[in-house]
Amino acid sequence: MPAIRLQLRLVLPGNKTFGPGKAELLELIAAHGSIAAAGRAMKMSYKRAWGLVEEMNAAFRAPLVVAGRGGADRGGAQVTDLGQEVLARYRALLARLEGEGRQDLDFLSFSLAEPHSPLPEGENPVMSERT
């Protein structure tokens, strides 16, 4: 059965967003301890990575990422407790879809136009799913 990938975007007040890109960036900053390294891992300029971090930090009541002293990421960077928690909650929402939403996802996957084993003549997947 063909796979469906889920992308969840939180639209915050003022049309700010928190979605797959910022989540991945946060994860990579936590893993590398550096905004520059995280940006490189995502093939993103340092400037762009910093811009996303500043956007996240401004959108939440406290910073999600703090940079060490030294400027230009030389002192490294850390994901704060709040940043870890925001990331965990975002991942939890996605996991819920893949867990408790599995039946809906399976139906959607089954309904895709990809090659799959043929149904017996006259069987309608939508109908048989409902009975």
Added chain:
Amino acid sequence: MPAIRLQLRLVLPGNKTFGPGKAELLELIAAHGSIAAAGRAMKMSYKRAWGLVEEMNAAFRAPLVVAGRGGADRGGAQVTDLGQEVLARYRALLARLEGEGRQDLDFLSFSLAEPHSPLPEGENPVMSERT
């Protein structure tokens, strides 16, 4: 508490997508019985609306929308049983986030930088949430 709006995008094989825009278009086609009218309601050209319908129809194993005879939507259009079911499953996934995911969403909303009642000095919302 500031509201967070959720956008869910299904990434289908071949990087086709099904997200908020196509879902809304499907709903409006069902409501208006016409691709043209649905497109107008979304301030979208007829050509663009048709393009999205063709994309959806090609991505699934059977059409989600069928146009009546007459060409150029003159015979109207209908959302098929499969189209209704795909829409319902997509909405069910979102509803799950807003239902069972409520705690995570509430935490995220509470963590936003919007005006809210101040916490007592020294209280950390991340920590107090966990205890």
